[in-house]
Amino acid sequence: MKRAAGARSPRARATRARLKLRPPADHARAIGIFDSGIGGLTVVRAVRKLLPNENLIYLGDTGRYPYGTKSADVVRRYSFENTEFLIEKHVKMLVVACNTSSSLALEDLQERYAVPVIGVIEPGVQAAVQATRNRKVGVIATEGTIRSGEYTRGLRRLRSDLEIYTRACPLFVPLAEEGWVDNQVAHLAAQAYLGSMAQSGIDTLILGCTHYPLLRAVIRDIVGDGVRLIDSGEVTAAVVREMLTQRGILRRGGTGAGSFFVTDAPERFMKVGSRFLGGPVDAVQIER
Amino acid sequence: MKRAAGARSPRARATRARLKLRPPADHARAIGIFDSGIGGLTVVRAVRKLLPNENLIYLGDTGRYPYGTKSADVVRRYSFENTEFLIEKHVKMLVVACNTSSSLALEDLQERYAVPVIGVIEPGVQAAVQATRNRKVGVIATEGTIRSGEYTRGLRRLRSDLEIYTRACPLFVPLAEEGWVDNQVAHLAAQAYLGSMAQSGIDTLILGCTHYPLLRAVIRDIVGDGVRLIDSGEVTAAVVREMLTQRGILRRGGTGAGSFFVTDAPERFMKVGSRFLGGPVDAVQIER
Numbered sequence: 001m002k003r004a005a006g007a008r009s010p011r012a013r014a015t016r017a018r019l020k021l022r023p024p025a026d027h028a029r030a031i032g033i034f035d036s037g038i039g040g041l042t043v044v045r046a047v048r049k050l051l052p053n054e055n056l057i058y059l060g061d062t063g064r065y066p067y068g069t070k071s072a073d074v075v076r077r078y079s080f081e082n083t084e085f086l087i088e089k090h091v092k093m094l095v096v097a098c099n100t101s102s103s104l105a106l107e108d109l110q111e112r113y114a115v116p117v118i119g120v121i122e123p124g125v126q127a128a129v130q131a132t133r134n135r136k137v138g139v140i141a142t143e144g145t146i147r148s149g150e151y152t153r154g155l156r157r158l159r160s161d162l163e164i165y166t167r168a169c170p171l172f173v174p175l176a177e178e179g180w181v182d183n184q185v186a187h188l189a190a191q192a193y194l195g196s197m198a199q200s201g202i203d204t205l206i207l208g209c210t211h212y213p214l215l216r217a218v219i220r221d222i223v224g225d226g227v228r229l230i231d232s233g234e235v236t237a238a239v240v241r242e243m244l245t246q247r248g249i250l251r252r253g254g255t256g257a258g259s260f261f262v263t264d265a266p267e268r269f270m271k272v273g274s275r276f277l278g279g280p281v282d283a284v285q286i287e288r
Numbered sequence: 289m290k291r292a293a294g295a296r297s298p299r300a301r302a303t304r305a306r307l308k309l310r311p312p313a314d315h316a317r318a319i320g321i322f323d324s325g326i327g328g329l330t331v332v333r334a335v336r337k338l339l340p341n342e343n344l345i346y347l348g349d350t351g352r353y354p355y356g357t358k359s360a361d362v363v364r365r366y367s368f369e370n371t372e373f374l375i376e377k378h379v380k381m382l383v384v385a386c387n388t389s390s391s392l393a394l395e396d397l398q399e400r401y402a403v404p405v406i407g408v409i410e411p412g413v414q415a416a417v418q419a420t421r422n423r424k425v426g427v428i429a430t431e432g433t434i435r436s437g438e439y440t441r442g443l444r445r446l447r448s449d450l451e452i453y454t455r456a457c458p459l460f461v462p463l464a465e466e467g468w469v470d471n472q473v474a475h476l477a478a479q480a481y482l483g484s485m486a487q488s489g490i491d492t493l494i495l496g497c498t499h500y501p502l503l504r505a506v507i508r509d510i511v512g513d514g515v516r517l518i519d520s521g522e523v524t525a526a527v528v529r530e531m532l533t534q535r536g537i538l539r540r541g542g543t544g545a546g547s548f549f550v551t552d553a554p555e556r557f558m559k560v561g562s563r564f565l566g567g568p569v570d571a572v573q574i575e576r
Contacts, residue, residue, distance in 0.1 A: 063358060065357070069350070069553060069556060070553060071351075071552050170462050170465070170466055171463065171466060173462075174459050175459065183480070185459070185473060185476045189473045264358050264359050265357060265358060268357060
C-alpha cells in the first residue's frame with residue numbers, strides 16, 4: 001500500500017486526520033542551524049534578535065567538537081552528517097554556523113541539498129568589503145579556518161586590491177567557554193594575538209569564529225575604536241532574512257521556538273551555552 | 289584447514305616461512321600507548337627515557353580530541369576502539385596515557401583484555417601519597433577528569449585522612465599546544481587557577497593531565513618550591529618498568545623504536561608533538 005507523504009505510520013496518519021493537520025507550509029518550517037559545538041549559539045542569538053517569529057532547530061556536535069584542529073575530509077564528513085539530521089526535520093533553510101565547516105564543506109552541501117544553505121564566511125566577507133575604507137582588512141579565526149584560506153579567497157574575489165592580515169587565535173575559544181572574557185588573561189592573550197594586527201593599519205576586522213564575539217570588549221581594547229568589528233552572527237542573520245524574504249518564506253507572525261540538540265554532554269552545553277545565547281538554553285542529547 | 293596462529297593468509301604464511309620468522313617473543317613485543325591526542329607524548333618521552341630498549345606503538349585520537357569535555361559513555365567507547373587498534377598490533381602491555389580515559393575506562397579495559405593495562409591516575413595517586421608529609425594534596429586536571437572524582441577516590445582509598453584540593457584548568461591544554469608555556473599569559477592563567485591552591489598549604493600537587501608538565505615552570509612559580517609536583521608520565525614510566533620486570537618481559541637489549549599513529553591531521557601532530565616529545569616525531573594517519 002502506498003502511503004501519502006507525511007503519513008509514515010497508520011498511527012501518525014490517524015493522528016493527522018483527527019487533528020486535520022497538514023504538513024507545515026514552507027514559511028512555518030524551521031530554520032536549521034548546526035555548529036561544531038556551543039559557539040553557533042551566538043548566531044542563534046543574532047537570528048532570534050532579527051527574526052523573532054522564526055522557529056529554529058540547532059544541532060551542536062559537542063561529541064566531536066572542536067572542528068578547528070581537524071582535517072578538511074573529516075570536517076566535511078561531520079558536516080554532512082549534521083546536515084542530514086536537520087534535513088530530516090524538514091527545515092526550510094540551513095545555516096552552517098561553524099566557520100570551519102563553512103570554509104571546508106559549504107559548496108558540497110549546497111550542491112547536494114535543495115534547501116538554501118548559507119555559511120558564516122560569505123556574509124562576513126561581504127560586510128567587510130562594504131565596511132573598509134582603506135582596503136586593509138584583518139581576519140581572526142581558528143587554525144583550521146585560517147589554514148583553509150577561505151576568507152582570503154572570498155575577500156579577494158570581491159575586491160582584488162585588498163591588503164589582508166590573518167591570525168589564528170587558539171586561546172580565544174577556551175577563554176570564551178571559561179567565561180574569561182574580561183580579565184587580564186584575556187587581555188594579554190588578545191595583546192599577544194592582535195598586537196601586530198593593531199599596528200597594521202586595518203580599519204576592519206572579521207571575527208571569523210563564533211566564539212569571538214564574547215571577547216569583543218578585549219579585542220576592541222587592543223585594536224582601538226577606529227576598527228570596525230564584523231560579527232559573523234549579526235551579518236549572517238541579515239542574509240538569512242534577505243533569503244527568506246526573496247523566497248517568500250519568511251514567517252511574519254507568532255513567537256519563534258527553539259529546539260537544541262547536542263551529540264554529547266548536554267549539561268555542559270546548557271551551562272556554558274547560556275553565556276553564548278544570552279539566556280537559558282535547554283538541550284537534548286541525540287545518540288549516534 | 290586450520291591455520292597456525294600468526295599466519296593469517298597463505299601469503300603471510302609463505303613470507304614467514306621464507307624469512308624463518310616466528311611470532312616475536314613476549315619481551316620483544318611493543319608497549320602500546322594511547323591518548324586522546326598529543327598530550328600522551330609526554331608519557332612516551334618518560335617511558336623512552338627510563339626504558340630505552342622498549343619498542344613503543346602510540347595512537348593519538350586526534351580526530352576526536354579532546355576527551356576532557358566529553359561524557360563518560362563516549363570516552364569509554366573511544367577508549368575501547370583505541371585499545372582494539374593496539375591489541376591487533378600484538379602489544380605486550382597497554383598504557384592509557386590519557387587521564388580522562390584512565391579515570392573513566394580503565395577498569396572496563398582491564399576486565400576485557402588479557403594484557404596488563406595501566407593508566408596514569410593510579411601511579412600519580414601512589415606517588416602523591418608517598419610524597420606528602422602534611423597530608424595536603426592538590427590535583428589539577430581537565431574538567432572531565434576532575435568531574436569523574438577518580439583522583440579523589442584513589443587518594444582516599446590509599447589514605448583516608450588526606451585533605452584534597454582539586455581544580456580544573458581548561459586553558460592549560462591550549463597554552464601547552466600553542467607553546468605559550470613561559471609567557472605572561474601562561475603566568476596569569478596559572479595565577480588565576482592556582483592562586484588559592486597555593487594558599488591551601490598543600491605540599492604535593494598532581495599534574496593530572498599529560499599536557500601540564502610543559503607548564504611545570506609557571507606552575508612552580510605560583511605554588512612555590514616547597515610543593516612536590518607529581519608528573520603522571522614519570523611515575524607511570526616507573527610502574528611500566530616494574531610490571532614488565534615482574535612478568536619477565538622487559539626488553540634488555542637493542543634500541544627501542546617508536547611508531548606513531550593518529551586519527552586525523554598528522555602534520556599538526558608532528559609540529560606540536562615535537563615540543564611534547566622533546567624531539568622530532570613522525571606520524572601516520574589511520575582511516576576509520
